[in-house]
Amino acid sequence: MLFHVRMDVNIPDDLDPDVRADTVVREKAYSQDLQRSGKWPHIWRIVGEYSNYSIFDVESNDELHMLLSGLPLFPYMDIKVTPLATHPSDVNA
Numbered sequence: 774m775l776f777h778v779r780m781d782v783n784i785p786d787d788l789d790p791d792v793r794a795d796t797v798v799r800e801k802a803y804s805q806d807l808q809r810s811g812k813w814p815h816i817w818r819i820v821g822e823y824s825n826y827s828i829f830d831v832e833s834n835d836e837l838h839m840l841l842s843g844l845p846l847f848p849y850m851d852i853k854v855t856p857l858a859t860h861p862s863d864v865n866a
């Protein structure tokens with residue numbers, strides 16, 4: 774199942790700088806592990822924003838929720854999920 778996910782990151786200004794740095798490092802490792810596994814095949818930065826557009830390829834809504842809620846930055850994110858279906862005009866489908 775494919776999902777389009779928008780993540781907007783809003784880290785509080787008063788978060789301890791060491792906690793912030795550690796969380797961002799852990800976020801990168803978590804994200805890259807999922808990318809290598811094939812569960813998170815695409816990620817793009819949204820120009821001018823601390824946000825990304827991503828594609829997830831998972832087995833279920835529950836799996837996606839588990840993966841997203843495990844993001845180290847999850848407490849500081851607004852996340853919008855859009856389920857994707859095959860377009861009838863897609864020449865690659």
Ligand SMILES: O=C(O)C[C@H]1C=CC(=O)O1
Binds near residue numbers: 782801802823
């Ligand atoms: O920077 C972001 O967009 C937030 C998050 C998603 C992957 C990652 O490494 O950080």
